[in-house]
Amino acid sequence: MPVIQTQNWLYQFVELCEKQSGKGASLIQREVISDPIMKLFPHINSQACQYELLRHGLFDPNEWLTLKDKVKEMETQNVWQVVKEEYKMLRRLWDGPKVPIYIFPIKKVSSKFGEQIPNKNGVAYRKALFLFLSTELAREEIKALLAHEYNHVCRLSYLDLSPEKISLKDSLIIEGLGEYAVKDLYGEKWLGPWSNLYSLRDAIELWKEHFIPSLDVKGVKNHHHFLFGKDRSPLPKWIGYYIGYQIVNTFQKNRGPFRHNELYSKSSKEIIAGSDFPINK
Structure with a gap:
C-alpha cells in the first residue's frame, strides 16, 4: 500500500513506552519506526536512519506522553485518507512512480525570538516520501506539501542520478x-x-x-x-x-x-x- 498505515506503528510505540514508563524511548522509536524503514536505505544503519528522520522533523521520542492524542486527532482529520486520495490523483496527473509514503507527527519546537514554529515538513527520496505534520494544518496545506514532495520524487526519477x-x-x-x-x-x-x-x-x-x-x-x-x-x-x-x-x-x-x-x-x-x-x- 503506497500510504503506509504508520498510525499503527505510532500506537505501538506509545504502548511500549507506557510499559517502560518512558525508559529507553529513543531505542523504542528506533525499533518501531526506523527499523521497518531500513529496507529502503540498505547502506545506513538503524541509528543513522533515525537521525535522518529526526533531522527532517520526526517527533522527539520524549514526546510519547502526548503522542497518542495527536495521532487520534490526525485520524479524526482523515490525514492518511486525504494523502492517499491526493497521491492517486498526482500519480495519474504526472505519470509518476509508485512510492511508499510515511506520515508522522512533526516534532514540537519551542519558538525563539519570535521565530515561526514549523508545523509541517517533508522529505523525498527516489524510493520513499516522508511527511511530518502537526494537527493544526488545513487540508489544503497537506495536499500542497504532498504535491511539492511527490513532484520531487517524479523529478528524481526523471534525472535518475545519485x-x-x-x-x-x-x-x-x-x-x-x-x-x-x-x-x-x-x-x-x-x-x-x-x-x-x-x-x-x-x-x-x-x-x-x-x-x-x-x-x-x-x-x-x-x-x-x-x-x-x-x-x-x-x-x-x-x-x-x-x-x-x-x-x-x-x-x-x-x-x-x-x-x-x-x-x-x-x-x-x-x-x-x-x-x-x-x-x-
Whole structure:
C-alpha cells in the first residue's frame, strides 16, 4: 500500500513506552519506526536512519506522553485518507512512480525570538516520501506539501542520478518545479513564505554573482548554503528556493504553457535557458 498505515506503528510505540514508563524511548522509536524503514536505505544503519528522520522533523521520542492524542486527532482529520486520495490523483496527473509514503507527527519546537514554529515538513527520496505534520494544518496545506514532495520524487526519477551526481542547477530546478506544482494545482495562497521574499531584480544579481559560477557543483550536501542561505553564507535566507521557483515560473511564462508532466520532464538546462535567469552575465 503506497500510504503506509504508520498510525499503527505510532500506537505501538506509545504502548511500549507506557510499559517502560518512558525508559529507553529513543531505542523504542528506533525499533518501531526506523527499523521497518531500513529496507529502503540498505547502506545506513538503524541509528543513522533515525537521525535522518529526526533531522527532517520526526517527533522527539520524549514526546510519547502526548503522542497518542495527536495521532487520534490526525485520524479524526482523515490525514492518511486525504494523502492517499491526493497521491492517486498526482500519480495519474504526472505519470509518476509508485512510492511508499510515511506520515508522522512533526516534532514540537519551542519558538525563539519570535521565530515561526514549523508545523509541517517533508522529505523525498527516489524510493520513499516522508511527511511530518502537526494537527493544526488545513487540508489544503497537506495536499500542497504532498504535491511539492511527490513532484520531487517524479523529478528524481526523471534525472535518475545519485545524490552525489546531482548538480546545483538540478537542485534549484527540483525545488522550483516542486513549488510551481503547488501554484499550478492549488494557487499562490499555498506557496512557501519564501516565494515573495525578494525582488526579481535583486535575485538575478545574486544569481549572476553567486550561482552561475557554481551551477555544475555536484553533490546535494554541497548545495545547502545555496538553497538555504544565512549562517556563514553571504547569501540571504531561502534565496535558492526563491530563485529555483522563479526560474520555473518565468520559464512557464516565457515558453509555455506546458501541461502537467510535460513541464516536469524538461532538462534543467532548457528550463534555465528559457527563464529570466540567463546563464550569460
